[in-house]
Every structure is written in C-alpha cells, then in structure tokens.
Amino acid sequence: MEMGSFLADLPPEFAPLRVFLQDRFVPYIQLHLEDKGWLKKTEYQDPLPLWSSKMGGYPYLPKSLEYPRDAETGELMMFLLQINCAEVPEIPNFPLPRQGLLQFFVGLNVAMCELSPQRHCIRYIEEIDLDETRLISNFEFTQESRQRNEWYNHIYSLRFRPGEALFFNYRQSMGHLRLPESLQTLCDEFFFDDWLYDYEIENDGLERGHPYKLAGYPDLHSYVPDVLDDAQGQLLLEVQDPFSCSDYFYFFVNPDDLKRQDFSQVESYFMRV
Template sequence: MVTPRLLEDLPPEFESLRSFLVSNVQPYINLAFNKQGFLAKDLSNDPLKLWETKVGGLPYLPKGMEYPCDRQTGEMMMFLLQINCAEVPSLPGFKLPSQGLLQFYSSLSVPMCVLGPEPHRIIYFPEISQDESTLVTDFSFTLDKRYRDEWYHHIYTIDFSVGEDIFWDYCYNSIPDKLTDIGDEFDEWFLDYQPENQVGINAKMAGFPEFHSYVPEVLHNAKGQLLLEFNHPFHCSDYLYFYIDEEQLIKADFGGVQSYFMRA
C-alpha cells in the first residue's frame, strides 16, 4: 500500500504528531470511475452488460422481479450503481460477500442531511445470471420518469483498489491530552492543506467518510460500518453515504442499511 500523502508532507513543526497519525492510518477500498458514455433517449446504447459492475446505465433485473420503487411514494427509484462483489479486494474487518451483485437505488424524494433507511434501496443478488433471456432488457417503462426527473445518464466502469489514509476528522476527537495544543494547530494547517492538495477520496468502501456537510455529527453518530461513500463523478455536488451493521454485512443482509444524502 502507498504511504498516505499526508505523512509524506507533514511539516517539521508537527513531527510530534507523526506517531499518533501513523496509529490512525485506516485501510479502505477506493473506487475509481472510467467514463463510458451516456444513455441515449431510447436507452439503446449502454456499452456495458446488464450484469457488469457499473455506475449508471441499465441495471441487472431478473424477469419476474419488480423494478424498485420508493416505499412511501410508489415512484420508481433511480438506479445509481451496481458492484460485482467478486471484483472488490478483500479487506480485514470488512466482510463484504465474495460473490454476487450489489445494487444501489435512490428515491428522487430524498431529505438532505438525514440518516435513515427509506430514501434508498440496496439489493443483493447472491447469484448472477449472464443469460439475457432471463433478464429484463427493455427498460422503456422507465423513460417518462427518467427524463421528467432527470435521472443520472452518464455511464462509468469502476476500478477497485485497496488504499490507506488518515481520516483526520475522526481521529482528531481521540487525540491525547498532551497533543491537544499541537493538534489544534495541525487542524488549522490541515484546513488549508486539504483543498490545496485535493486530499480526500470521492468514492470508497470501508474506512471513514469525507466530510462535505455542515452537520458532521450526524455521520459521527452513524452506527455500523461505512458500506459505501459515493460522490457521483458527473453530478459532483451529490454525496451519498451508506452504513451497515457489521453483523448484517456478515449475513449479506442489506435490508437495514442506513443512508445519508447531501448536495454541496
């Protein structure tokens, strides 16, 4: 793994913090997006297979299964992304299934900066069919909703890699008393360093979230593990966070995932 850049750039005046920062290095799974195009109005040009890992495009949907709808409004939900779990690197303490397809959908009626289970839907398929005759291929029934509500149209592949970072917003609260003063000075320095050096990961699984919100205490108090942090690569002001109980993740039970949305 690559040494977090923050440790390489640490100014001499903060050297006394190094051992504390090193002890708070956390692993995570980085998601890198590669643009493939965008859906035409007739939905005919998704370059990726229905069962492939992707952001946007057409989702994997077995015939006979209803398209996901908002439980409160009954409206169809927007497909965000799907992940073939076999492509995700293993990470100690992050018990994602080693196979199957994990999908994320979003309601278009999402309250901002509220942590809860309702606005999004996460669906897990333990087995993946690559036989198109068993899958829905005609999604014309989504057209009116898709263009009336301006669903995301861009399509991306995803590359996964394991990284390590120091999530300062979290470890700052556990700094020892003897380092409090230098920690406060470092915090002020970090506020300038972060935007200038583009520190931060826009999409990840596990680890801790980046804070882009004025109410970070909501995320501080979130229970469970960070399942996914998703900053849409085209609609870059949209941030979504998904949390799951560790025991539920081990059981591959995604029914109780908590989600949080904000637009910067």
C-alpha cells in the same frame, strides 16, 4: 496516500505525532470511475454489460425479479450503481461478499432534491446469471419516471483499488479520534490543522481518502457533520454525482449485518451542496 509518505512529510515539530498516527491509518476501497457516455434517449441502450460494475445506466435484473419501487408511493426508484463483488479487493474488517452483485437504488427526485419515504433499496444478488435471455434488457418501462424525476443519464464503469487514509478531520470532528492532551497541546501550539490543510491541497486531498469509496470514513466538507451526526455503523459506500458534483450519497451498515450479508437495515443519507 501512502502512510509512509505522510509520516515522512511531517515537520520535525510534529515528530511526537508519528507514533500515535502510524497505527491509526484506516484501510478502504477506492472507486475509480471511467466515463462511458450517456443513455441514448431513443434506443434506451446502455453501453456496459448488465452485470458489470457501473454507476448509472441500467441494472442487472433477472426476469424473476421486480424492478424496485418505493413501498409507500409505488414509484420506481432510481438506479444509482451496482458492484460486482468479485472485482473488489479484500481489506481488513470489511467482509463484503466475495461474489454476486450489490445494487443501490435511491428514491430520488433529482429536480426537486427530494428522497421518497423509503429512501433507498439495496439488493444483493448472490449468483450472477450470464444468460441474457433470462435478464430484462428493455427498460423502456422506466422512461416516464426517468424523465419526470430527471434521473441521471450518464454512465460510468467502476474499478476498485485498496487504499488507506487517516480521515483525520472527519474523525476528529465526529469524536472518532481523540488525541492525548499532550499531543493536542502540541497541535495547537504549532497549528497542525493549518499544516494539514495545506498538505491536503498540495496532495489532492488524499489525507481524507478518495471521494468515491467503500469502507473508511466520509470526506469532511460542507454540511457533512450535520447530515451524518446520527449515522450508525460503519461506512458502506460514499459517492457523489460525478457529472454535477453537487449530490452526495452515504450508506452505513452495522458491522454484524455486513458479516451476515444482510443489507436490509442499511441507513442512507443524501446531501446537495
């Protein structure tokens, strides 16, 4: 959503809010998914190159690296997605690496809706080797875990686009955006929350940001305040399972760690609705 459009659409009674809100839009990066089909169960084929930005399918895996396992159980972890960092536009206060691959694996048993003790593995590969002879291309060794834990088999390519949003409801609910008392009184008197709810419906919910994103704030729905109440740092990634739309994943990173390109202390949260 464009900041100017939202501010222009504010009814006259909310005019005093414009000055307060215009400096509080937050930049973020939208992830746009394009359906590329399913993994073929017999041939174990992924339609996308191993180094592409994707959700689902098979990861980029040099033969010099082990496929991630939960350190406590030894179980293989589900490949969720990977981001080719060179394809991601730059936005303020979000120093994502400018090259390499950022990969997200989760220890999710889909059928049981349970995360493994380690919960996730995030791997940053600084240099991408395009020589396929040095990459693992046969992922048949993952099939037993894939079938037993019902890992996602659908595949989506990822594209990236900068955006901005207020994330008003989430920031208000979590105490990240506090209105001056006079403006809060104004909002209560003229039912700003009701107007905003109707506005979101008419504009596809874009006040709260795209549902697949890097940076910004999470979408506020269902049990999000309870699930993310203890989350520390800034939002790194929010995605949901685009096929069933019931599984949500959230990753938070300390801003200083992000500057150092250190993803070892990322916090992850999972929610099924």
